[in-house]
Amino acid sequence: MATGKILTIELPDEAATQALAVSLAKLVNNGEQLALIGDLGTGKTVFARAFVRALCGSDTEVPSPTFTLLQTYDAEDGRELFHFDLYRLENSREALELNIDDAFADGISLIEWPERLGSLLPRNHLELTLSYGSSESHRQAMITAGDNWYKRLQGISL
Template structure:
């Protein structure tokens, strides 16, 4: 099994380009888990990804920090659900957030550590960390074999 794809994202535009390259690889049932410390760029990546998934570069994408989940209709008739679990008390609270139903679409999860036993086995995992510059991010992307082949080039 190949290791994670490691990338240096020098600025916000590069983060957006990675999101645009990843979007066409996602399909219903996928979970993209975003890990990293506060300020690592998880919300910026999620925003760029949702804009790419919906085909709307001007889409309003508020942070779900307080609502915990925001849902978006996609052109193919499915939905994407953006979760921010930072304030989640525990995995038991996922039920009232519609987790099971959301898993039929695409889920993007910030702070996936809070998922506990609900962590999807076949999830894609993007780890982000601050880099040397103000906007630079170090990214590590991994997933099931073959799922990220289109990103390596």
């Protein structure tokens, strides 16, 4: 669980989730992690796909790493992007085999099912929790962000 201030954002449709991803992609620094939490189908991969495309180009193929656990991307500005889906992670040894150390140190990491990492998840991550809303296409996002993120988030309209 991340510590810090909490923001709640209504996402009335898929485009709103994608717009939130684009906003956060503009703010992210190297060596930062976004932990994407939420039940099956709440939109973690939709968010991740829009985030990757914001940094790597709009025609980038972004498959869900359901079985590969990790997909890597080169951003247009040369930075490295790591998209994890750890639902099927068996243990922390397997996580280390994915080179999470390198990803977390220098890259930008999007992590679906970050709960699987336990204490391997750096403390300073941004936590984005998606939940179902009042209609088929409505979602709610709750962002928990430490000071490192919170100041930047205040500069944008979410």
